[in-house]
Structure formats: C-alpha cells, structure tokens
Amino acid sequence: MEASANYQQVTTRNLQQWALSAASQFHNFPFKASNSWIAKFKKQHKIKQQEITKYVSAKETATIDEILAAADIFRKQTMKLIPNFHKDFIININQTECQYQSTCDRALYMQEAKAIFVQRQRINRICHSYTAQYAITMSGKLLPRVFICLQEATGMFDPKIRKAVDEFAKIYTNVVITSSKSGKLITYLYTEFLKEMLAPYVRQGKFLLLIDSWDGQTNPALYDKIFLDDDGIGTCTIKVIPSKCTSLCQPCDVYFYRQVKNLIKRLQNCSFLIEQKREITSREDCIKIHAIVHHQLSAPIFENMLRYAWFASKLTDKREIFMNVNEVCFPLDILKQPCNCKNATFIRCARCRANYCFACFYDKYHPTMCIISSASTNE
Ligand SMILES: [Zn+2]
Ligand SMILES: [Zn+2]
Known part of the structure; x- marks a missing residue:
C-alpha cells in the first residue's frame, strides 16, 4: 500500500521480497515466500496483476533461492570479519528516500474507491522526494549526524535559499544539509559524507x-x-551487500528505516496538524524533522533496538529485548497525561521521558530544551 501510494510499481517479486525480509527477523522460521504462498496471499488481499510492459532488470529476475543463497554467503563472510573490529566500528550506512509529505490516508485508497482526491496545500510536494543517510553501528549507536540531500532545480541552493539553509544548519546542528538535481546522492556528495x-x-x-x-x-x-x-x-574494510539481498541482510533496511519512517509519519500526520489544517512540508520542516528523528533515535533507550536490526539481519546471534518507536515515544498511557502546558500530549521524549504536546515538542524544537540531550552532545 505504501509503495503504490508513492506511485511505485509493485511486482509479485517485490511482495515476495518484503515477506521474506519480514520473516527473516524470526530465526528458525523456515519461510520461503513460495509461489503457492504468494498466490494465496494475493488472492486473500485481492491484489491483481495489471498489464504492465516493463523492462525487468537482472536483480529482479533472481530467483528466491538465488537471493537466499547470496544472503547466506554475505552473512558468512561478514561474520568472519566481525570479531576483528570493535562494535562501535562496525558501521552500516545507507540512504533512504523520504517524501516531503507522507500519505496518511492511504488505507482509504484500497478497493472500492477508483479515484480519491485528497486536498493538499502543496500538491507538488507530494511527489518530491529527498534522501536521508543515517549510519548505525553494531553497538547500537547512530553516528553523531545525519546527512540529507534535498532536490533543487539546478542542483544547487540559490543564494537566498543558501542563506536560509546556513541559518538552519546553526539550529539543527545534527543535520548536514546538501542538495542535488535529483534529490539523490551522487558520488561527489557521498565523498563529502565520508x-x-x-x-x-x-x-x-x-x-x-x-x-x-x-x-x-x-x-x-x-x-x-x-x-x-x-x-x-588504509583503515577501512568495506563489505558490499549484494543488491538482491539488501532487504534481508542490511541492518538499516531490515529494521532501522522502518522506525525512522514511522516517526516521520507520526510527526507529519499528527492530529494536531490535521485539526489546524497545517502541514509540515517546507524545506525547513524536512531538515527539522530529521534533526528530531536523529535526536530521538540516538537516545540510549534505542540502543537495543538498533542492535536488534543487526540480529534481524542475521549478522549476530545476540537477541536483544527492545522497545521500538511506538512503545518508547507513543505509548497509550500518554493520552491520560497532558503536556505541562495542559494541551494533549503528542509524544514522550525518548531522552528526558517527559510528555509534550506537538507545539511544545516540534514548534518550540524540543531538542534544544531536552535536558539530557544537552549534557550528552557529542561535539
Ligand atoms: Zn505543550
Ligand atoms: Zn527530551
């Protein structure tokens, strides 16, 4: 549903791969997303093939067995290397595509409705995307900053925007802000990141x-x-994850980015914004959102969750008991405990563990006031 809401094509192969990666978090669960399973799944969820003439790349034509075999080899080789490094120095970096506005009403798109027009203030923003790049360590930490690449018509910020971006960079100090024509990383920017x-x-x-x-x-x-x-x-040992199995053995893909996206969605679609007919889709918002996501997810309370991403990728046998974003930041009992300002609580901060309404948390940019965070700033 999410992929089609973002106008991405969904193939049977995609469905099988997503199912495999979901199942791979459970060890000793012999699941192969077989053809008979996928046929049943599609029938159950009324998913029908549409006529599409599309070039199918080599990646997609790999059979499920080939994918599993490639993942196995990658894991075996990587696990041989792992004991040679400190866990703070085993790092997975990966880019993820983000939308300026995630679609909150996507469940309504299913089945009956043939065409639904949702009113959006900035309709063109919906299709625009940008890239965020996080780095997570096997020890369960995030690198001190997140790297984002915004889409700009010429590839560069024009002088006026540049000035504004420089100001944002002073406030949102844990975000490195760059731009390209496509909103995707290019080698030059990747080198900057390194x-x-x-x-x-x-x-x-x-x-x-x-x-x-x-x-x-x-x-x-x-x-x-x-x-x-x-x-x-040279101090860097690189291990490249084969393209067909990133969803099975890349820690960022297997668990971490789902939590990032969930937190972003919670921010963008919070009921306070909907009541106010407000959207957080500006350039500043997208920088601010990642500053907040990074501030929250690098909290010590999430270290076990990040370590779990490595377990779910089957790169370690150590299973951690952990709480995810919903459990840490949005537990049900916050509904009964209002923010200090008396407004309804939106989130419980992963660091200071106090409850905040959206205005106190987002508009006033809580990280600058979060007591624990200021004590543990990295730089
Ligand atoms: Zn408040
Ligand atoms: Zn806090």
Missing part, C-alpha cells in the same frame, strides 16, 4: 563498513584516499 561525517567519527581507527552495491560508493579507491593512519595504511 569526509564530514564518517572521518571525524572513526579517526584513525580500523573499521568495517557495510554498504549496498550502489555504484557511487563501491570503488575502494574512494575510501583509500580518505581513511589512512599515520603510516599511510
């Missing part, structure tokens, strides 16, 4: 980097130039 965000974190330490096979980032020379110790020895 220099600005990864290098200050790893310094001269040896580290293991798990990345997917996007060709803007797989050239080893890229890393050899940036990550060197005093003797000129």
